[in-house]
Amino acid sequence: MKGEYLKIEHVCKTFGRGEARSEVLRDISLEVARGEYIAIIGHSGCGKSTLLNIVAGLTEASSGYVFLEGREVAEPGPDRAVVFQNHSLLPWLTVYDNVKLAVDKVFAGRKTSPERHEWTLRNLELVHMTHALKKRPGEISGGMKQRVGIARALAMSPKVLLLDEPFGALDALTRAHLQEEVMKIHAELGNTVMMITHDVDEAVLLSDRIVMMTNGPAAHIGEIHRVELPRPRNRLELLADANYIAARGAVLEFLHKKSHYVEAA
Amino acid sequence: MLGLLGVVWQVLCSSPTASLPPPTKVLADTHELITQPFYDNGGNDKGLFWHLLASLKRVALGYTLAATMGIALGVLIGSSKWAMRALDPLFQVLRTIPPLAWLPLSLAAFRDGQPSAIFVIFITAIWPIIINTAVGIRNIPQDYRNVARVLRLNGAEFFTTIMLPAAAPYIFTGLRIGIGLSWLAIVAAEMLIGGVGIGFFIWDAWNSSLISDIILALVYVGVIGFLLDRVVAFAGKLIGRGTVNV
Numbered sequence: 001m002k003g004e005y006l007k008i009e010h011v012c013k014t015f016g017r018g019e020a021r022s023e024v025l026r027d028i029s030l031e032v033a034r035g036e037y038i039a040i041i042g043h044s045g046c047g048k049s050t051l052l053n054i055v056a057g058l059t060e061a062s063s064g065y066v067f068l069e070g071r072e073v074a075e076p077g078p079d080r081a082v083v084f085q086n087h088s089l090l091p092w093l094t095v096y097d098n099v100k101l102a103v104d105k106v107f108a109g110r111k112t113s114p115e116r117h118e119w120t121l122r123n124l125e126l127v128h129m130t131h132a133l134k135k136r137p138g139e140i141s142g143g144m145k146q147r148v149g150i151a152r153a154l155a156m157s158p159k160v161l162l163l164d165e166p167f168g169a170l171d172a173l174t175r176a177h178l179q180e181e182v183m184k185i186h187a188e189l190g191n192t193v194m195m196i197t198h199d200v201d202e203a204v205l206l207s208d209r210i211v212m213m214t215n216g217p218a219a220h221i222g223e224i225h226r227v228e229l230p231r232p233r234n235r236l237e238l239l240a241d242a243n244y245i246a247a248r249g250a251v252l253e254f255l256h257k258k259s260h261y262v263e264a265a
Numbered sequence: 266m267l268g269l270l271g272v273v274w275q276v277l278c279s280s281p282t283a284s285l286p287p288p289t290k291v292l293a294d295t296h297e298l299i300t301q302p303f304y305d306n307g308g309n310d311k312g313l314f315w316h317l318l319a320s321l322k323r324v325a326l327g328y329t330l331a332a333t334m335g336i337a338l339g340v341l342i343g344s345s346k347w348a349m350r351a352l353d354p355l356f357q358v359l360r361t362i363p364p365l366a367w368l369p370l371s372l373a374a375f376r377d378g379q380p381s382a383i384f385v386i387f388i389t390a391i392w393p394i395i396i397n398t399a400v401g402i403r404n405i406p407q408d409y410r411n412v413a414r415v416l417r418l419n420g421a422e423f424f425t426t427i428m429l430p431a432a433a434p435y436i437f438t439g440l441r442i443g444i445g446l447s448w449l450a451i452v453a454a455e456m457l458i459g460g461v462g463i464g465f466f467i468w469d470a471w472n473s474s475l476i477s478d479i480i481l482a483l484v485y486v487g488v489i490g491f492l493l494d495r496v497v498a499f500a501g502k503l504i505g506r507g508t509v510n511v
Contacts, residue, residue: 058411076414088408092430101426105416156416 004031004067005192006055006160011064013050024050026218028064030211032160035190039203041251042213048196049085051213052164055194056082068159078106081153085165087145089137089152096133099124099152106156123155124148126185143174147181154185163195167202176235179205187232200255204247205235212254222258225250286477294477309461309469317485319461320451323379324493327386328447332440335391339398339439340428349399360392364450368457378458382451389450390443397442401435402428437501444497448490 013025024047032038040048053059055066057076066073073080081102089098100120107116124130127147137145146166153161166182167175179202186193186206197203203210204227214222228243238244271288278287286294302314342349342356367388371381409431413423429436455464463482470478 056415058414076411077417078415080415082411082415084408084411086408088412090409090412090427090430092433102416105418105422 005034005036005069006032006194007067008032008051008055009065009067011051011054011061011066013047013054013059014062023218024216025054025061026220028221030221032192032194034192036209037186037193037195037207038209038211039195039197039207040211040213041197041200041203041255042219043215043255044198046213046216047219048213049164052082052162052194052196055160056080056162058082078102078156079159080162081156081158081160082162082164083146083149083153083166085168087137087142087149089145089148091137094134094136095124095129095140095148096120098137098148099155102152103155120155123151126154126188127151127181141174143170143178146170146178150178150182150185154189154191159192161191161193163193165196165198168198175199175202179235182206183231183233200248200251201235203251204229204244205233205238210247210251212251223250223254225254286480291477291480294475295481298478298481309459309465311461313463313466313482313485316461316463316466317489320455320463321489323382323455323462324386324444324447324451327383327451328390328444330383331387331390331443331447332394334387335394335439335443336398336436338391339395339436340402340424342395343399343402343432344428353399356392356395360396364389364446365453365457368454372458378460382454382458382462385450385454386447390447393442393446394436394439397435397439398432401432404435405431433501433504437497437504440501441494441497444493445490448486448493452486 008028008030011025011028012023014021014023016022028051030038040051042048050059054061055073057066057073057080060074068079089095090101093101100116103111103116103120103123107119111119121130124133127150129144129147129151132140132144137148140148146169150166163182167178170178183206185191193207195203195206207227210225210227211221212223212225213219225247227247229238229241229247275287275289277283278285278290292299298313302312304312305315338352342352364385367385368381371384371388372378375381375384405428409427413427418426451462452464452467455462456468459465459468463486467479467482467486470476470482
């Protein structure tokens with residue numbers, strides 16, 4: 001890995017003040033290399049989404065810093081595109097317009113109008129959604145909405161792609177299908193990705209490193225497991241792979257045993 | 266149902282001592298008014314069409330003003346906590362003032378019936394528009410705001426691409442209540458200010474003891490009020506682009 005690209009340094013987050021004060025994140029430090037796929041896993045309510053929002057700039061850290069390519073980031077921007085858990089497409093815009101809105105804003109002045117049109121279509125092609133350009137989000141399935149959400153994020157050409165439990169609300173088959181596509185896109189474009197998940201298989205299948213968070217309050221990074229599996233990965237072949245089983249075991253053991261030890265300590 | 270009501274009405278009002286005319290008599294009395302809505306004998310002696318048109322013109326003017334200013338003020342107090350705290354209590358008090366209570370004050374200010382009537386429409390219709398717009402703006406889901414922040418939309422872009430469409434269902438609820446209230450208020454206001462207008466027509470008919478004319482006018486007022494509501498609802502459907510459930 002060639003040096004840090006995204007760097008999270010001693011990030012803490014507390015909500016509220018006085019009696020109602022609750023410490024959500026305690027001293028999170030993490031370095032992510034360019035092109036790396038990181039999964040952050042933990043029990044629900046452990047503050048992993050808060051961490052993602054801090055990296056996105058949508059939530060302000062109580063202390064600590066986030067650096068991207070050596071520059072501190074404090075507010076949201078298209079260089080850290082987010083794929084929201086509930087897709088967050090604008091229901092009054094068509095599939096095409098939802099992506100085009102992002103493209104027009106991010107590439108205003110850098111691409112000509114026909115180029116922006118081309119770029120919008122290319123990103124929708126990546127997620128195989130060109131058949132529904134004129135449809136509104138209300139007229140397509142949950143999986144398709146999430147594809148469009150991914151296309152919108154990709155279309156911003158972000159330095160880091162932030163996925164907030166992107167497949168959490170989808171059925172198992174659709175989820176598997178989208179995971180395959182995200183792997184393909186990652187292989188093709190080499191994006192740096194930070195993904196929040198609570199699905200162990202998803203984390204192992206997709207990521208280079210799995211960051212395991214302890215239970216809240218005051219969650220912190222418990223363990224980091226490097227997934228030693230060559231790409232491209234095939235979910236069926238992996239089932240018998242020793243490294244896959246080991247990685248899965250490590251994460252499961254952490255989630256079901258160690259996260260509690262750390263909390264008690 | 267309508268037929269049944271007509272029969273009941275006919276039976277109830279058929280005795281010679283009844284104070285209201287039965288439907289058959291109403292039709293006979295108002296035959297001329299129904300068939301000749303466009304006559305114009307000068308002064309206030311005009312066909313019903315002209316009275317209704319005059320009322321609609323006033324409503325159109327006052328309501329357009331109310332819609333424009335109402336949405337602007339609603340956006341202001343919906344998006345700024347400071348404006349909300351400063352203006353909301355004032356609005357909550359002002360909106361409870363009955364429309365006609367404004368009429369003497371506006372007559373004193375404008376010294377003319379026409380602008381006073383328009384002002385009464387304006388002041389009646391504006392409150393539900395302001396309040397519903399503000400609620401709509403405040404209820405814009407955080408998700409959409411996050412999208413705007415990630416894209417770094419500026420104020421104007423946020424307003425047109427997110428704020429207005431997201432708040433459209435609420436805004437149109439306000440607009441629909443507003444148009445209904447305007448139509449209620451104009452009839453009452455015209456009774457007092459006189460001149461051409463359906464409200465004046467009704468009052469004039471009462472003074473001339475033409476009860477049948479009043480009943481006919483009421484039917485027209487009801488139908489037009491209903492149509493106005495449908496027109497605004499339809500506009501909402503068109504503009505809301507799928508986000509307004511009417």
